[in-house]
Amino acid sequence: MMPENYMPTARAGQRILFYEKIDSTNVQAKEEAANGASHGTLLVADMQTAGMGRRGRSWESPAGTNLYFSLILRPDFAPDKASMLTLVMALAVAEGMERVKPDELPDNFPMPEIKWPNDIVINGKKVCGILTEMSVQEGAIGHVIVGVGINVQKQAFAPQLVQTATDMETQWGLKAPREELLAHIMAAFEAYYKRFEEKGNLAELREIYNKRLVNLGREVQVLDPQGEYAGIATGINDMGELGVKLADGQMTYVYAGEVSVRGIYGYV
Numbered sequence: 450m451m452p453e454n455y456m457p458t459a460r461a462g463q464r465i466l467f468y469e470k471i472d473s474t475n476v477q478a479k480e481e482a483a484n485g486a487s488h489g490t491l492l493v494a495d496m497q498t499a500g501m502g503r504r505g506r507s508w509e510s511p512a513g514t515n516l517y518f519s520l521i522l523r524p525d526f527a528p529d530k531a532s533m534l535t536l537v538m539a540l541a542v543a544e545g546m547e548r549v550k551p552d553e554l555p556d557n558f559p560m561p562e563i564k565w566p567n568d569i570v571i572n573g574k575k576v577c578g579i580l581t582e583m584s585v586q587e588g589a590i591g592h593v594i595v596g597v598g599i600n601v602q603k604q605a606f607a608p609q610l611v612q613t614a615t616d617m618e619t620q621w622g623l624k625a626p627r628e629e630l631l632a633h634i635m636a637a638f639e640a641y642y643k644r645f646e647e648k649g650n651l652a653e654l655r656e657i658y659n660k661r662l663v664n665l666g667r668e669v670q671v672l673d674p675q676g677e678y679a680g681i682a683t684g685i686n687d688m689g690e691l692g693v694k695l696a697d698g699q700m701t702y703v704y705a706g707e708v709s710v711r712g713i714y715g716y717v
């Protein structure tokens with residue numbers, strides 16, 4: 450169904466494994482990686498029967514509607530840098546989405562934005578989630594799986610998701626071609642990945658990430674297991690941590706692995 454090498458990339462998505470139906474592309478990617486799949490191998494499914502979200506949640510994955518994919522990476526850098534790959538992919542997804550939007554735009558056309566660290570939102574509602582998983586052997590990264598789910602076409606969400614989830618078609622009034630969207634995302638990811646790899650951090654990408662950050666300058670509630678607190682989000686630092694200015698003017702930097710943030714009045 451999906452021709453290989455239609456990707457405008459050197460590595461990312463040059464080998465594609467396509468599944469009409471699978472439990473989870475992340476689970477399958479782990480198996481492929483364990484069997485030696487190379488850096489850039491891309492697994493794509495039309496439907497998942499056990500799509501996984503972050504924090505043990507499930508990911509709704511109906512057929513014929515959305516994009517579900519997992520990219521296998523074999524980076525040379527240290528394991529503590531791997532969580533930043535999720536932010537790199539968030540940037541790539543936002544850029545890929547923008548590339549399939551119509552050329553002629555009304556002034557109020559809603560752009561894809563990033564809710565730190567890695568949800569993509571349009572009009573404040575989530576259209577994409579990213580689940581990054583890593584295997585470490587003897588202190589080094591064996592592989593990283595970056596799994597992405599994008600709500601592309603109009604769909605009915607489960608009651609508990611209706612307030613926070615949406616799809617591109619509902620927001621934009623157009624059916625984005627899934628293969629084209631995927632190709633744009635892979636191209637953007639490869640370019641951003643290179644800049645990330647060169648520096649070993651997000652120094653080169655920080656400014657462009659913060660431009661897309663929906664939380665920037667807004668009050669956020671930090672859901673820290675040690676205790677919740679509120680502050681104003683000031684953007685990410687070179688390590689991808691979110692700067693939060695507290696009421697007394699003090700700055701804290703929030704690490705994505707430990708906590709999540711919510712808007713004070715809702716999801717963003």
Ligand code: BTN
Pocket residue numbers: 472473474475476497499500501502503504506508516517518519568577578579580596597598599
């Ligand atoms: C989130 O909770 O926001 C992350 C959702 C990630 C979903 C994608 S769909 C493709 C890949 N396979 C999975 O099982 N999960 C990820």
